[in-house]
Amino acid sequence: MKKGRSNSNQLQIDFLAAYRQMLISLGNSDNLPVNESLFMRMTDQWENTRAIPANLLFQKSPVEAVVFRLQKTDDRLRFPDEFIAGEIRGEQGLTGFSAKFREQGWVILPSELSAMYKNLFLNILAASVGLEYLYPSRKELVAEAERVSLAAMLPEAEVRKFFGLRLSRFPDSFRSEVANYFNLPFDYVLKRANHLGMVSEQVIEEANSQTLRSPILRRPQSSRAA
Helix, strand or coil, X not given: CCCCCCCHHHHHHHHHHHHEEEEEECCCCCCHHHHHHHHHHHHHHHHHHCCCCCXXXXXXXXXXXXXXXXXXXXXXXXXXXXXXXXXXXXXXCCCCEEEEECCEEEEEEECCCCHHHHHHHHHHHHHHHHHXXXXXXXXXXXXXXXXXXXXXXCCHHHHHHHHCCCCCCCCHHXXXXXXXXXXXXXXXXXXXXXHCCCCCHHHHHHHHCCCCCCCCCCCCCCCCCC
C-alpha cells in the first residue's frame, strides 16, 4: 500500500488551528475578518520573534487586576498563566476580541474606545478566556462572560439602590444617572438587574423600544462612583 506524502505546510496549518482560537469577536460580522486578521498577524509575529507589536499600549497590569477581581467573584474561572492583552491604536475596523494561542490568553481592544466601554469589554473578554473550557458554544460563552463580569463590576447592594422598586420605565434622566454612577452603559446595568431578578425580560424589551419618557422616579442613597 502506497503511503501518502506528508505536507509540512499543512501540518503547520493544522497545528496552529488547534492552538489558535478566537473566542469572542466584538462588533458584527463585518468586523470579524479584521479582528481575525490582526490576531493571525500578531500570533505569527509572536511565533516567529516572541515580540508584540510596538503599538500595543499595555500588556499586563489592567488585565491582571480584572482577572484578580473576576476570580474573587466566580471560582469556576480558569485563566492561563500568561496573558497578552492591550489596546491597539489606528487599526481600521478593529472592534476587539478575546482568543487563546497555545497556553496564552489574548485580549485586544481598540484604543479609540471610550473609557466606559473599554473597562466593560476588558472584563467581558477576560471572563470569556476563563470560561472557555466550560462553554464550547460561542453564544453561551458570550452570555456567561457578560453575566460573570457584570456580577464582579456591579455589587447587588449597589444595583438595588436603583432597581429595588421594580421599575418598569426608565426616563433619560434615570438612565444617565445610573450610567454615570456605575461608569457603565445603562443597558448593561439593566442586564445585571435582570440577572438579579429585579427586572424582567419583558421590561428589558420594553425599555429597548421605549420612546415616551417619564420623570425620574428615585435617587440612590449614595453618590459614590463605582
